[in-house]
Amino acid sequence: MFIGEYNHSIDAKGRLIVPSKFRETLGETFYVTKGLDGCLSVYPTEEWKIFESKLRSLPITNKNARKFTRFFLAGATECEIDKQGRILIPATLREYAGLVKDAVLVGVSSRIEIWSRDKWSEVNDIDVDDMSDVAEHMEELGISL
Numbered sequence: 001m002f003i004g005e006y007n008h009s010i011d012a013k014g015r016l017i018v019p020s021k022f023r024e025t026l027g028e029t030f031y032v033t034k035g036l037d038g039c040l041s042v043y044p045t046e047e048w049k050i051f052e053s054k055l056r057s058l059p060i061t062n063k064n065a066r067k068f069t070r071f072f073l074a075g076a077t078e079c080e081i082d083k084q085g086r087i088l089i090p091a092t093l094r095e096y097a098g099l100v101k102d103a104v105l106v107g108v109s110s111r112i113e114i115w116s117r118d119k120w121s122e123v124n125d126i127d128v129d130d131m132s133d134v135a136e137h138m139e140e141l142g143i144s145l
Contacts, residue, residue: 001025002107007117010103014094015086019105022112023081032093033076038119040089040097042079042112089114 006019018026031048035041043051055072058065075096079087089099102117115123126134135145 001109002112003109004107006105008103008105009101010089010094010099011086014089014091015082016089016099016103016105016114017084017086018081018112020085022105022107023085026081026112029078029080031076032079032087032089032114033072034093034096035113037123038097038115039106039123040093040099040114042114043110047110 002022002025004019004021006022008017008019010016026042026044030045031043033041033043052073055069058069060066075090075092077090077093081087094100097114098116098119099114100116104115104117104120106113106115106120138144
């Protein structure tokens with residue numbers, strides 16, 4: 001399980017250090033793709049296979065299903081961690097997520113999200129009242145505190 005928040009910089013070649021706590025769970029190869037809300041999502045191979053299987057099961061005749069599948073698969077790439085603990089993020093994915101220099105890696109249970117520091121600050125700026133409203137809606141999904 002991935003948890004925690006880590007700040008790192010992206011070098012001129014597009015490489016990003018992956019926190020050591022994340023490296024063990026990721027394994028030798030894993031997948032990086034566009035995520036929702038303007039971040040990148042990083043999946044260990046087993047989680048990626050589960051996600052890809054769900055995408056494959058969507059009906060090709062459904063326009064939204066085709067868009068959804070393209071969104072996640074078209075820019076996806078298989079990655080490996082180098083000897084310095086870094087991954088190379090392709091230019092198209094860096095551009096999508098607005099990653100230039102400063103990045104935040106966030107553990108979100110079965111995946112990692114990679115955010116530009118500015119976008120993360122914007123998305124993560126939640127006040128207590130907003131979170132209370134969100135929590136009320138989570139009960140509809142079967143989650144209560």
